[in-house]
Amino acid sequence: MSLLELEQVESFYGASQALFGVSLDVKEGEVVALMGRNGMGKTTTIRTIFGLVRARSGSIRFLGQEIAGQRAHRIARLGLGLVPEGRRCFPNLTVAENLAVAARAGTWTQGRVFDLFPRLSERRDQYASTLSGGEQQMLAIGRALTTNPRLLVLDEATEGLAPVIRRDIWEALGKLKAAGQSILVVDKTLSELLPVADRCFVLEKGATVFAGPPAGLTPDLQDRYLGV
Structure with a gap:
C-alpha cells in the first residue's frame, strides 16, 4: 500500500519555478531516500508535500487522499x-x-x-x-515521533553532524525501519543512506530522473547525478 504518492508535481517560489515534474511514492513500512545535488529541489519537494510551498500542478496523495492545496497544519494532522x-x-x-x-x-x-x-x-x-x-x-x-506519524520525513538527516552522532542517528533509523516505521529521508551521505533505503528517487533540476532500488544507482549514475 502506498502511503504517499506524488505525480508530476510542479511548484514555484513567486514567479520562479522550482519543481518541474517530481514523481515519487512511499509504501507502507519502507524507507525511501530522496537524493540529488544541492539546489535540485529536495527541500522544495518536502515543503510542497507539507503545504509550505503550494503545488501549482500535479497530484500529492496521502493515504489515498489528495492533499495538494491543504493547509500545512491539516496535512500534519493526517499522520x-x-x-x-x-x-x-x-x-x-x-x-x-x-x-x-x-x-x-x-x-x-x-x-x-x-x-x-x-x-x-x-x-x-x-x-x-x-x-x-x-x-x-x-x-x-x-x-x-511523538506525533505518532504514519510517515516520518527527515530533511537532511545528518548534515553537519560529527561522525559518532551520525552513526547513532543511522542506528536509530535502522531500528525504526525494523519496527515497521515508514520513512522518507533526505541525506547526502550515500555510504550511510543507501544501506538503509529500500528505494531511491533522484532529483535533477527539479524533476525525478531516477527511481529504483539502491543497487540500481550505478557508479556512473552516482557520478552523473550525485557527484560534486
Missing part, C-alpha cells in the same frame, strides 16, 4: 511527521517539554523516545538551546 532542515527545536523549552508540546496519543511516548536516544534521557531537564547540534537533531526526530 505526516516532519524533521525539518535546521532542526528548529524550541530553544527555551526543556527536552521533555519539546517532546510533550506536539505529542499525540499512540505508541511513541516520551519514554520510548528516551529508549531510542538515551542521550536525551540524560538531558531531559536541559533547555534545547544548551544541547549540541547532534542532540538537537535527536530531539527533532523524537519530537516528530
Whole structure:
C-alpha cells in the first residue's frame, strides 16, 4: 500500500519555478531516500508535500487522499511527521517539554523516545538551546515521533553532524525501519543512506530522473547525478 504518492508535481517560489515534474511514492513500512545535488529541489519537494510551498500542478496523495492545496497544519494532522532542515527545536523549552508540546496519543511516548536516544534521557531537564547540534537533531526526530506519524520525513538527516552522532542517528533509523516505521529521508551521505533505503528517487533540476532500488544507482549514475 502506498502511503504517499506524488505525480508530476510542479511548484514555484513567486514567479520562479522550482519543481518541474517530481514523481515519487512511499509504501507502507519502507524507507525511501530522496537524493540529488544541492539546489535540485529536495527541500522544495518536502515543503510542497507539507503545504509550505503550494503545488501549482500535479497530484500529492496521502493515504489515498489528495492533499495538494491543504493547509500545512491539516496535512500534519493526517499522520505526516516532519524533521525539518535546521532542526528548529524550541530553544527555551526543556527536552521533555519539546517532546510533550506536539505529542499525540499512540505508541511513541516520551519514554520510548528516551529508549531510542538515551542521550536525551540524560538531558531531559536541559533547555534545547544548551544541547549540541547532534542532540538537537535527536530531539527533532523524537519530537516528530511523538506525533505518532504514519510517515516520518527527515530533511537532511545528518548534515553537519560529527561522525559518532551520525552513526547513532543511522542506528536509530535502522531500528525504526525494523519496527515497521515508514520513512522518507533526505541525506547526502550515500555510504550511510543507501544501506538503509529500500528505494531511491533522484532529483535533477527539479524533476525525478531516477527511481529504483539502491543497487540500481550505478557508479556512473552516482557520478552523473550525485557527484560534486
